[in-house]
Amino acid sequence: MTSPDSVHDLVLDKDGVRLTVEDTVATVTLTNPAKRNAQSPALWRALTHAGRSLPGTVRVVVLRGEGKSFSAGLDRQAFTPEGFDGEPSFLDLARGSDAELDAAIAEYQEAFTWWRRSDLVTIAAVRGHAIGAGFQLALACDLRVVAPDVQFAMRETSLGLVPDLAGTHPLVSLVGYARALEICATGRSVHAEEAERIGLANLVVPEAELDDAVRDLASALLAAPRDAVIETKALLQGAAERSYDQQLIAERAAQARRLRDLAGLGD
Structure with missing residues (x-):
């Protein structure tokens, strides 16, 4: 992709997150490479x-x-007694009431949920480590294009925790319950070849070609009319919760909306 500093409009740049926009494509960049883009509550709010x-x-x-x-x-x-400047440490959160702890985690999760909006298609370009919260952030996106050196791992259980940043649902949807349990419970790394084979990665490309491959994928996604993509994404997202017959009904309703819109009869 083109450098964010050259032709993109800068919308946000704070707490390790940069948002740039060029026409119909936005780029969200994690900007703390010195700490391998480690995450914090401030980053989640950003x-x-x-x-x-x-x-x-x-x-x-x-x-x-x-x-x-x-x-x-x-x-x-986050796990030290002092935590981050101006933030309650996770140990402090644990001492709060059930309602306070639940609200704090819900706030953190919001950073991981908007990526699945039906009016957007989101692509994670992943190289190197995607560990724990990093893995869950990659899972938050609809699609993942990865470099050969990628290492996905869910290490929360080794810390006595669970994955709680909206990553368990997409992981099970992509690889199935048994494999998801094995990946999470062992904390092992999933490398590029396996990630592509089991459905975690849509595409593996040489590291030097990662940005170009993501750009090409974005261009292909933009080729179809926006409303058709929105309807198709919604159909696919809801398919697992519907019966076969219910999915047929949903397909008919979606197609009727598209046909009426194409005929100039939409709202």
Whole structure:
């Protein structure tokens, strides 16, 4: 992709997150390569802000990390007694009420949920480490294009925790329950070849070609009319929860809307 500094409009640049927009494509970049784009509550709030700041013209969002790693996961400073400056530590959160703890986690999750909006198609460009929260952020996107050095891993269980940043549902949807359990419970790394084989990665390309491959994919996604893509995404997202007959009904309703729109009879 073209450098964000050259032709993209800068919308947001704070707390390790940069949002740039060029016409119908937005790029969200994690910008702390010195810490392998480790994540924090401030970064999560910036990601949430990025989602809320997208212009209505945006159809495709690309997520990438600066440097050698996409994101090595949660910054371990979160587990120290002092935590982050101006933030309650995770230990402090654990001492709060059930309602306070639930609300805090729900706020964190918001940074990971907007990527699945039906009016957007989101692509994660992943190289190097995508560990824990980094893995879940890649899973938040609709599609993943990866470099050969990618390492996906869900390490939360080794810390006595669970994956809680909206990653369990897409992981099971992509690879099935048994494989998802094995990946999460062992904390092992999933490398590029396996990731593509089991459905975690849509495409594996040489590292030098990663940005170009994502750009080409974005262009292909933009070729179809926006409303047709929105309807198709909604159909596919709901397919697992519907019976076969219910999906047929949903397909008919969606197609009727498209036909009426094409005939100039839509609302």
